[in-house]
Amino acid sequence: MPELAEVAYACSLWNKGLKKSIKQVEIKERARVFRDTDVRKFVEFLEGTTLLKSATHGKQMLFSFSNKIWIGIHLGMTGSLSIQEANYESKKHDVLIIRQTKQVLVFTDPRQFGRIRIHQGSQEPPWWSELPIGMLDDSFQVDFLINTILRHPRKPIKALLLDQRYFLGMGNWMADEVLWRSKLYPGQRSGKLSEQQIRILFEKILFVVNGAMGSVGKHGGDPPKGWLFHVRWKDGGICPKTGTILKREKIGGRTTCWSPSLQI
C-alpha cells in the first residue's frame, strides 16, 4: 500500500535496527527487485556494517550503513518492510533479510515491482541526491504548482498529480483525495484551471500530505474518518460530502474515483 505516508511508516518500522550491527544478510538474488543492482557483492558489502540512518523522499527510501554502504528501496505495488523476531525464518516472497542480534529486518514483495539498489561511497548515491524536491520541502510552494501546470497544460490534472517528477510520493488514492477536496474533476486539463483553483489545489495537496503523514505516516493504518479513502475502492461508494453516488473510471491510466455532483 505504498504511497508517501505508507512509505514513511514502512521505513520507520526498521528504526528498531538503528545503531545495531548486521550479523547476517540473505537475499533472493534472482528476484526482479534487484534488476538495477550488481548482486554479487551485495551480501559481502552489508554484513558486519551498522545501520546508521534511514530516510524517505516521496516513495523512495534510503538506508545508510557504516563502511560507506547505502541501500535504496522502492516498495512498488506490493512491497512491504517488517521487523521480526530473531528466530525469523524466510518466507516465500522475502527478497532481503537483514539479521541483527535481537531482530530481523525484512523486505518482502510478492509481485516484485519494487526495487533495491546498493551503493558504496562516502557521498549519498546519485539516484537519491538527484531526486526532485518533495511535497514536504520548504521549496514546495504554490509557484512550483503553477509552473508545473504551465509546462503540461493539456495533461489531465489527475495524471499530472501522479507524475513523480513533480509530486513525489503522490499515489492513486492521494490524488483522488486531493482532487475531491479541491472540487476538481480529475479529467480536467490542467491548463484550464483558474488561478484561484490552483491555489485551492495547492492548499489541498498540503492538507492531504500533512494529514496522511500525521495519521498513516505515524501509526500505519488508514487516514482519518471522513476521507474519500474509505469509500473509493469499490463501485457504489457514497460521497461523504454530498451523499450522492461516486463514479469510478479509468483516468490517466488509473482507476479514479470522484464525486460528479461535487467535482467540476
Added chain:
DNA sequence: ATACCTGTTTCCCG
C-alpha cells in the same frame, strides 16, 4: 475462471 490491483516503464499511435 475471470477481473482487478495504493507503481513504473516501454512502446505504439494520433
Added chain:
DNA sequence: CCGGGAAACAGGTA
C-alpha cells in the same frame, strides 16, 4: 514534443 492507451512486470485476492 505531448499525451493516451495498452502491455509488461508477477502474484494475491475476490
